[in-house]
Amino acid sequence: MVPAILKRTVLLWAFVLAACTVQLAPAYDPALVQGLDQTNTQALTLFAELETGSPASDFPSYAPRYAALIGQFESLRQQAMARQIPPLAKRLSGLKLVGKLCKSETDPAACVNTSPASLAQILSTFRRMRDTHRSAGLQPDIVVLFRGNYDPAIAQALTVENALKR
Amino acid sequence: MDSQDILGNMVAALKGELGQGYSTISNFIQNQGNLLARQAENIATSRATGSLKDDDELFAFFLQGLQQNAENAARSVVMLSALTIEQAWNAIAGALWGGVRAILTGAGFPANRLPETPPFNL
Numbered sequence: 420m421v422p423a424i425l426k427r428t429v430l431l432w433a434f435v436l437a438a439c440t441v442q443l444a445p446a447y448d449p450a451l452v453q454g455l456d457q458t459n460t461q462a463l464t465l466f467a468e469l470e471t472g473s474p475a476s477d478f479p480s481y482a483p484r485y486a487a488l489i490g491q492f493e494s495l496r497q498q499a500m501a502r503q504i505p506p507l508a509k510r511l512s513g514l515k516l517v518g519k520l521c522k523s524e525t526d527p528a529a530c531v532n533t534s535p536a537s538l539a540q541i542l543s544t545f546r547r548m549r550d551t552h553r554s555a556g557l558q559p560d561i562v563v564l565f566r567g568n569y570d571p572a573i574a575q576a577l578t579v580e581n582a583l584k585r
Numbered sequence: 586m587d588s589q590d591i592l593g594n595m596v597a598a599l600k601g602e603l604g605q606g607y608s609t610i611s612n613f614i615q616n617q618g619n620l621l622a623r624q625a626e627n628i629a630t631s632r633a634t635g636s637l638k639d640d641d642e643l644f645a646f647f648l649q650g651l652q653q654n655a656e657n658a659a660r661s662v663v664m665l666s667a668l669t670i671e672q673a674w675n676a677i678a679g680a681l682w683g684g685v686r687a688i689l690t691g692a693g694f695p696a697n698r699l700p701e702t703p704p705f706n707l
Contacts, residue, residue, distance in 0.1 A: 433681060433685070434685060436677070436678060436681060437678055437681030437682040437684070437685050437703060438678070438682060438703050438704055438705050439678060439703060439705045439706070439707050440674070440675045440678050440679070440702070440703045440705070440706050440707070441671055441674050441675065441706070441707045442671060442706060442707070443667040443668065443670060443671040444664060444667055444668050444671065507707050508667065511667060512663075517663055520656075520659055520660065520663065521660060521663060529660055530660045530663040530664055530667070531664055531667060532664075533657065533660045533661045533663075533664045536657050536660065537657050537661070540650065540653055540654060540657060543650070544650065547643075547646055551643065558635070558636040560627070560630075560631045560635040560636050560637075561631070561636050561637075561643070563627055563631075564624070564627055564628060564631060564637075564647050567620070567623060567624035567627050567628075567647075568624065568647060568650040568651075568654065570620050570624075571617055571620040571621055571624070571654040571657075571658060572654055572657065574613075574616060574617065574620065575617070575654075575657055575658060575661045578609070578613050578616075578661065578665070579661050579664055579665065582609055582665055582668055583668070585668070585671075585672060
C-alpha cells in the first residue's frame with residue numbers, strides 16, 4: 420500500500436509539472452525569416468552571374484551588389500543578436516555536457532541563438548570574395564569555393580529560424 | 586477522464602513532437618554533412634590542380650571557413666535539440682494540464698478559474 424503522503428507528493432508534482440511550460444529558444448521572428456529569404460535570393464543571383472568567373476576589371480560594376488549584400492546580412496545579424504533569449508535557455512547552454520562546444524563562458528547564447536554566428540560566417544565570405552574580386556578577379560573554381568562557404572551557413576540560419584515557428 | 590486517458594494523450598502528443606523534431610534534425614545533419622564534405626573535396630581539388638595551388642592565404646581562409654561552418658552546424662544541432670525538448674515538455678505539460686483541468690471541473694471546480702493552457706512559463 421502506497422503511503423498517503425507519497426500519493427499527495429506525486430499528485431502535487433504532477434500538478435506543478437502540468438502547470439509549467441518552458442521556453443528554451445527565442446521566439447519566431449517572421450521579419451528575420453523573410454529578410455533571410457530575400458537576401459539569399461540576391462546572393463544566389465550574384466553567385467549565378469559570377470560562376471563562369473570575372474576579371475578584376477569588372478569589379479566596379481559589382482561593387483554596389485557586394486555592398487548591398489553585406490549591408491543586408493549585417494542588418495539581419497544585428498536583428499538576430501538583439502532578440503531576447505529566455506533565461507532558462509541561457510542556463511541550459513551552461514550545462515557541462517555542452518559547455519565546451521557552446522563556449523558558454525564567453526557567449527551564453529551561442530547554442531540557443533545560433534543564427535548570428537552563421538550570419539557572421541556569411542559576412543566573412545562576402546567580404547573576402549569582394550576583396551579577392553577587386554584585387555585579383557575571380558576564377559570559376561574560386562567562385563565554387565566561396566559558394567561552398569556560403570551554402571552551409573545560410574542553410575543553418577534558414578533551418579534554425581524556420582524551426583522556431585512553433 | 587482518468588489516468589489512462591491522460592497517459593494516452595501525453596504519449597500521442599509526445600510522439601508527434603519527437604517525430605517532427607527527429608525528422609528536422611536528421612535532415613539538417615544529412616544536408617550539412619553533404620555540403621561540408623563537398624566543400625572539403627573542392628578545396629582539396631583546387632589546392633592540388635586549381636587556383637588555390639599558389640594561394641596559401643586563400644587556402645587558409647577556406648580551411649578556416651570549413652572548420653567554422655562545422656562548429657556552427659554542431660551548435661545548430663544543439664539548438665534544434667533544445668527546441669525539440671521544449672516542444673516535448675510542453676506537449677506533456679499540455680496533456681497533463683488538460684487532464685487535471687478535466688478532473689477538477691468534473692469535481693465541481695469552476696472552469697472559468699482554470700486557464701485552458703498551463704498558466705506558467707519558465
